[in-house]
Amino acid sequence: MAGNNDVTDLVERARKGDPRAVARLISHVEDGSPLLRAVMAALTPYAGNAYVVGLTGSPGVGKSTTTSALVTALRAQGKRVGVLAVDPSSPFSGGALLGDRVRMQEHATDRDVYIRSMASRGHLGGLSAATPQAVRVLDAAGCDVVLIETVGVGQSEVEIAATADTAVVLLAPGMGDGIQAAKAGILEIGDLFVVNKADRDGADATARELGHMLALGEARGPGDWRPPIVKTVAATGQGIEEFVEALEKHQSWLNEHGKLAERRRHRASVEIEGIALAALRARIGDLRGDRRLSTLAERVVGRELDPYSAADELVAGISD
Ligand SMILES: Nc1nc2c(ncn2[C@@H]2O[C@H](COP(=O)(O)OP(=O)(O)OP(=O)(O)O)[C@@H](O)[C@H]2O)c(=O)[nH]1
Numbered sequence: 001m002a003g004n005n006d007v008t009d010l011v012e013r014a015r016k017g018d019p020r021a022v023a024r025l026i027s028h029v030e031d032g033s034p035l036l037r038a039v040m041a042a043l044t045p046y047a048g049n050a051y052v053v054g055l056t057g058s059p060g061v062g063k064s065t066t067t068s069a070l071v072t073a074l075r076a077q078g079k080r081v082g083v084l085a086v087d088p089s090s091p092f093s094g095g096a097l098l099g100d101r102v103r104m105q106e107h108a109t110d111r112d113v114y115i116r117s118m119a120s121r122g123h124l125g126g127l128s129a130a131t132p133q134a135v136r137v138l139d140a141a142g143c144d145v146v147l148i149e150t151v152g153v154g155q156s157e158v159e160i161a162a163t164a165d166t167a168v169v170l171l172a173p174g175m176g177d178g179i180q181a182a183k184a185g186i187l188e189i190g191d192l193f194v195v196n197k198a199d200r201d202g203a204d205a206t207a208r209e210l211g212h213m214l215a216l217g218e219a220r221g222p223g224d225w226r227p228p229i230v231k232t233v234a235a236t237g238q239g240i241e242e243f244v245e246a247l248e249k250h251q252s253w254l255n256e257h258g259k260l261a262e263r264r265r266h267r268a269s270v271e272i273e274g275i276a277l278a279a280l281r282a283r284i285g286d287l288r289g290d291r292r293l294s295t296l297a298e299r300v301v302g303r304e305l306d307p308y309s310a311a312d313e314l315v316a317g318i319s320d
């Protein structure tokens with residue numbers, strides 16, 4: 001098949017670090033391309049080496065600035081880095097993504113840094129399936145670390161961050177961030193907390209409040225991970241070293257406690273679930289004009305059948 005030859009060629013080029021091949025592969029993910037199945041099959045043997053860090057937080061807390069500073073630190077260690085800025089709010093490339101580009105400009109010419117803003121235009125499984133697939137592209141392309149930036153506005157975005165090996169939650173002083181974070185269920189997913197904009201008033205208070213909230217929700221045993229709180233000024237790089245150290249500590253902890261495999265199983269199950277539910281939904285959609293559904297509807301109206309039994313019959317029909 002011509003399509004599959006294209007895919008093999010693309011994957012080979014991506015593995016050699018060709019940024020255009022990587023971009024094409026991620027576009028296949030984003031668009032939910034018909035070739036996606038072949039792309040994933042071709043990539044799977046080469047993926048599984050990258051350490052995946054999710055960064056989430058309210059709009060404007062400094063996720064992109066922090067990510068950029070983190071990229072600088074990781075490049076100093078000689079690591080290849082992939083960055084995915086996942087935008088849940090807009091199906092098209094919008095203004096926020098432009099801002100990200102500006103913030104990450106200093107890495108634009110570095111061949112060992114791959115930066116991509118991503119929406120989930122045509123992807124059936126939505127962002128929750130598209131994100132792990134895009135991570136797989138960057139992973140197979142030889143990135144040692146993949147950073148995923150998502151705006152923590154809704155539950156699904158928070159869940160995307162939670163599919164990472166390490167989930168980082170960013171806060172900034174003021175704006176009642178602590179309370180917002182608790183509402184969004186963001187506190188539960190954080191392996192590490194960053195209070196950014198520590199050059200502003202109230203950073204200590206925010207860190208303290210966060211510490212209290214974490215202690216309240218705490219039900220940890222010996223050997224459990226205790227999420228550290230790091231204060232940064234991403235704009236100047238202050239605190240980034242401590243942030244990197246905290247990430248390294250969490251990575252070691254994951255390895256020592258067999259948690260890395262657990263996280264990856266979680267990520268894979270989110271991905272599979274997204275694809276499977278989308279496939280089922282597509283089939284149910286197909287059934288709308290289907291005789292089976294209208295026949296069942298008639299039987300329910302005719303009081304021959306209750307709606308639950310009708311739904312059972314329909315579901316049984318779908319899984320055939
Ligand atoms: N004072 C101060 N400003 C900062 C710091 N870090 C980032 N900023 C500024 O905060 C603004 C938002 O930063 P971004 O990095 O774009 O924040 P973001 O969380 O990625 O924003 P969205 O992607 O739009 O949600 C920018 O104007 C940054 O220059 C910091 O440590 N101190």
Ligand SMILES: [Mg+2]
Pocket residue numbers: 063064065100149
């Ligand atoms: Mg940003």
